[in-house]
Amino acid sequence: MPTLTDVADLIMGQSPPSLTYNESGEGLVFFQGKADFGFRHPTPRLFCNAPLKIAKPHDILMSVRAPVGPTNIADRECCIGRGLAAIRPRTIDGDFLFFNLRYIEKFIASLGSGSTFHAINKTQLGSVEVNEYNFNLPEQRMIAKVLGLVQRAMEQQERLLQFTTELKKTLLHQFFTQGLRGEPQKQIEIGLVPESWELVPLGALAKIGNGSTPKRDNEGYWKGGTIPWLNSAKIHERFISQADQFVTELAVKECHLPRVNPGSLLIAITGQGKTLGNSALVSFETCINQHLAYAQFTTPNVIPEFVLWFMQTRYEHLRSVSQAGGSTKGALTCGYLKTYPVPVPSLGEQREIADVFAALDKKEEAHEHKRQSLSDLFRTLLHQLMTAQVRVDHLDFPELQDALKAFRSCS
Numbered sequence: 001m002p003t004l005t006d007v008a009d010l011i012m013g014q015s016p017p018s019l020t021y022n023e024s025g026e027g028l029v030f031f032q033g034k035a036d037f038g039f040r041h042p043t044p045r046l047f048c049n050a051p052l053k054i055a056k057p058h059d060i061l062m063s064v065r066a067p068v069g070p071t072n073i074a075d076r077e078c079c080i081g082r083g084l085a086a087i088r089p090r091t092i093d094g095d096f097l098f099f100n101l102r103y104i105e106k107f108i109a110s111l112g113s114g115s116t117f118h119a120i121n122k123t124q125l126g127s128v129e130v131n132e133y134n135f136n137l138p139e140q141r142m143i144a145k146v147l148g149l150v151q152r153a154m155e156q157q158e159r160l161l162q163f164t165t166e167l168k169k170t171l172l173h174q175f176f177t178q179g180l181r182g183e184p185q186k187q188i189e190i191g192l193v194p195e196s197w198e199l200v201p202l203g204a205l206a207k208i209g210n211g212s213t214p215k216r217d218n219e220g221y222w223k224g225g226t227i228p229w230l231n232s233a234k235i236h237e238r239f240i241s242q243a244d245q246f247v248t249e250l251a252v253k254e255c256h257l258p259r260v261n262p263g264s265l266l267i268a269i270t271g272q273g274k275t276l277g278n279s280a281l282v283s284f285e286t287c288i289n290q291h292l293a294y295a296q297f298t299t300p301n302v303i304p305e306f307v308l309w310f311m312q313t314r315y316e317h318l319r320s321v322s323q324a325g326g327s328t329k330g331a332l333t334c335g336y337l338k339t340y341p342v343p344v345p346s347l348g349e350q351r352e353i354a355d356v357f358a359a360l361d362k363k364e365e366a367h368e369h370k371r372q373s374l375s376d377l378f379r380t381l382l383h384q385l386m387t388a389q390v391r392v393d394h395l396d397f398p399e400l401q402d403a404l405k406a407f408r409s410c411s
Helices: 094-103 105-110 122-126 137-178 232-237 249-254 304-313 315-322 334-338 347-386 398-410
Strands: 008-012 028-031 046-048 060-064 068-073 078-080 084-089 185-188 191-194 198-201 206-210 227-230 245-247 264-268 279-282 292-297 341-344
Touching: 008 122, 060 094, 068 094, 068 105, 078 084, 084 094, 094 105, 094 137, 094 347, 137 191, 137 304, 137 347, 206 334, 227 249, 232 264, 232 279, 264 304, 279 304, 292 304, 292 334, 304 315, 304 341, 304 347
Parallel strands: 028 078
Antiparallel strands: 008 084, 028 046, 060 068, 060 084, 185 191, 198 341, 206 292, 227 245, 264 279, 264 292
């Protein structure tokens, strides 16, 4: 089996002096390592007006330092730093080689060495064997075309997912400051809101409390439990439809666990990372731990989904409040949440706003499902085509046809 040096030229990157770097577009685009990698082509971040090592358009770029193995394709002439190598195909289809290297990425990573961070040198890289002999050049091109189509379909779904997520962020700000009716705004303690919206404390809309955690070493509290119990990790699901842990009736009785009604709002009142300040709705009766507060709505004048989306806009504010000192530093309290102001429009406007975000959620889920299905298909095809388990002219994947149709319809 030929090695990489048999089928391609290798150009190891070399970083120019830092004084030659710039962000103003002078000279060549400068790529330093995997951090620059986007989808099919790397994303420009820096430029260099005194390049030392240059990659040409269509060269394969490989990260050769921390981490070793990830690949991309140069879409222009560019300067490459010592974290990259440019691989310039000679006797093999370039796109086929790119996917071939993607397939053996873990093996290439295993060649890396170094006490501080892993790296691979030119000799090691050049000795990597390339699966060329199983395929003639026309078949290499067909394999690359099929894999490229699936990859572009994946990228299309990723872009649509990012667009939908950004649209949701924009509309969250717009709806909760301007409303849907184009009415004048008023300044209140939490910012601008439509003039007709009434400001109501959360405690006037819902009963608020928090839960606890039964002792783990008491089997009577957990073994054979049938009552749902949630910890703060579940808050990231936003709409919680099932529990992962269950407690017993004994735990509920002896630990005085409140039973939270379906349709209640949960708020993370402590937590590390991005947990604190997040909110979710729960669709079933459940118990919760001490790191969560619940708002069990007691009035028909609010739609729970509307309040949830409003609380999504208050995430940063709630986190800043939790860090504001005092005896509860690093946490929110139920007492504070009872006083938290919620702007309340008419039920009709609440429903319209909630419906918009429900539709956007469905679009996000659909794009994520398609992206994951395409990702699974890509991995399957990459393995079967690169190992010649399936020849490209014998492909019979209904999912592939669906992927190509979906890509063409979005193009």
